[in-house]
């Protein structure tokens with residue numbers, strides 16, 4: 001898959017929500033990270049840290065998060081979660097969810113299947129590895145922006161190698177559990193968790209492709 005055109009890789013990348021169990025070899029992930037770290041940042045401050053977790057530590061960490069979720073444990077994410085959306089964005093958000101559930105054949109009122117899907121998110125959709133992005137808490141909003149640039153580099157470089165990813169806000173709802181199993185310090189805020197692994201191409205959910213608003217609705221020209 002190497003040498004793929006950037007535009008092809010951008011087309012190819014999408015959120016993968018079912019994975020094969022075998023881990024991505026460390027050298028492969030190392031190569032992705034090395035290249036991803038070329039991301040730009042304010043004043044080249046490179047305000048990011050990456051913790052890659054797999055094997056037993058990941059399974060223990062997930063086990064505890066799932067337990068808390070099942071028990072209805074209160075969330076305490078380091079980064080404030082969105083409380084709601086303006087009308088237009090809310091429409092996109094709901095439409096995306098509706099289509100995703102349709103792909104999974106989950107009916108609107110099927111609370112059991114909905115809950116199972118939610119827990120599956122905490123499980124990184126069965127991915128063998130997880131990448132956490134974190135940074136010092138004292139940094140301002142532009143440093144979060146910078147970390148986003150790194151995040152997209154990681155997802156694209158992974159896609160180019162046939163490695164699937166899915167950003168998962170759900171996975172950072174219990175940051176103290178992540179800290180306990182990874183040693184990420186209290187002085188860092190954990191921004192996002194990313195599922196990493198080889199896509200299960202037979203899974204219906206991986207056939208889902210999200211939509212985008214047309215360019216005219218987004219881009220303005222002033223010239």
Ligand SMILES: Cc1cc2nc3c(=O)[nH]c(=O)nc-3n(C[C@H](O)[C@H](O)[C@H](O)COP(=O)(O)O)c2cc1C
Nearest residue numbers: 013014015096121166167168169170171192209210
């Ligand atoms: C910051 C962030 C958090 C996300 N959290 C979740 C999540 O908790 N669960 C999930 O299924 N997808 C999550 N996603 C994936 C988005 O739903 C997905 O990127 C979006 O629907 C567009 O689809 P695509 O990635 O396939 O192009 C997240 C994406 C981002 C960037």
